[in-house]
Amino acid sequence: MALDPQAMMEITFNVIYLIYICVIVILMSKNMNKVNQEELRAAKRIRLAFLALFIGDLGHVGARLIAFFSGEGEMNYVILGIGTLFEMVGLIFLFMIFTDAWRVQFNHPKILLYKVLIGIGIIGLIIYVFPQNQWIAQSAPYEWLVIRNIPWLIQGIALSLLIYRDAKAVDDKKLVRIGIYIFISYFFYMPVIFFGEIAPMLGMLMIIGTVVYMLWQYTSYSRFFKKRE
Numbered sequence: 669m670a671l672d673p674q675a676m677m678e679i680t681f682n683v684i685y686l687i688y689i690c691v692i693v694i695l696m697s698k699n700m701n702k703v704n705q706e707e708l709r710a711a712k713r714i715r716l717a718f719l720a721l722f723i724g725d726l727g728h729v730g731a732r733l734i735a736f737f738s739g740e741g742e743m744n745y746v747i748l749g750i751g752t753l754f755e756m757v758g759l760i761f762l763f764m765i766f767t768d769a770w771r772v773q774f775n776h777p778k779i780l781l782y783k784v785l786i787g788i789g790i791i792g793l794i795i796y797v798f799p800q801n802q803w804i805a806q807s808a809p810y811e812w813l814v815i816r817n818i819p820w821l822i823q824g825i826a827l828s829l830l831i832y833r834d835a836k837a838v839d840d841k842k843l844v845r846i847g848i849y850i851f852i853s854y855f856f857y858m859p860v861i862f863f864g865e866i867a868p869m870l871g872m873l874m875i876i877g878t879v880v881y882m883l884w885q886y887t888s889y890s891r892f893f894k895k896r897e
Contacts, residue, residue, distance in 0.1 A: 817861050
């Protein structure tokens with residue numbers, strides 16, 4: 669099956685992104701000995717968070733590659749649905765683990781807010797189990813598309829504000845930027861999630877959102893894993 673230009677661009681970009689995040693995680697592991705000992709616990713959690721994201725995205729991109737090169741493309745609902753599930757689980761774990769990294773970095777106890785954010789992640793995973801998600805159907809019911817994205821939305825926005833607040837208080841510019849990157853990524857992801865089926869061209873916003881994630885990943889690497897003079 670001949671791929672249309674938009675599909676080919678999407679696949680190429682996603683493969684480049686997977687290679688990028690894989691390299692970031694490898695560099696984090698390689699440079700773990702350069703991490704400030706006081707920040708080692710947070711750094712290990714950050715590496716684990718991005719590893720979870722990589723695994724989830726690997727399932728998603730891998731599914732799209734299989735679907736397109738099998739000749740069925742968007743008609744291969746089973747493979748694409750499983751890939752979407754992988755991606756969603758990866759995102760939930762990304763934010764659960766990064767929330768814990770925020771907690772240990774700023775020496776917060778396991779306060780109620782922290783427990784609520786972790787609990788929201790667990791609720792999100794439970795929501796994914798419900799058959800109403802129709803992961804392997806042509807399209808999910810719109811109400812369930814919204815429901816299953818709410819935990820990830822709450823997790824990310826809350827975490828971005830917490831990181832920004834605490835980093836600003838100690839004048840940590842790179843962590844401030846991380847908080848901003850997480851927050852603004854939703855301006856590109858949410859229109860696609862809620863209106864992508866109505867206006868398919870909105871899917872191009874995912875590329876910008878992914879670039880913002882790449883900035884988040886690199887800034888995290890630069891902040892914790894590169895030797896500071």
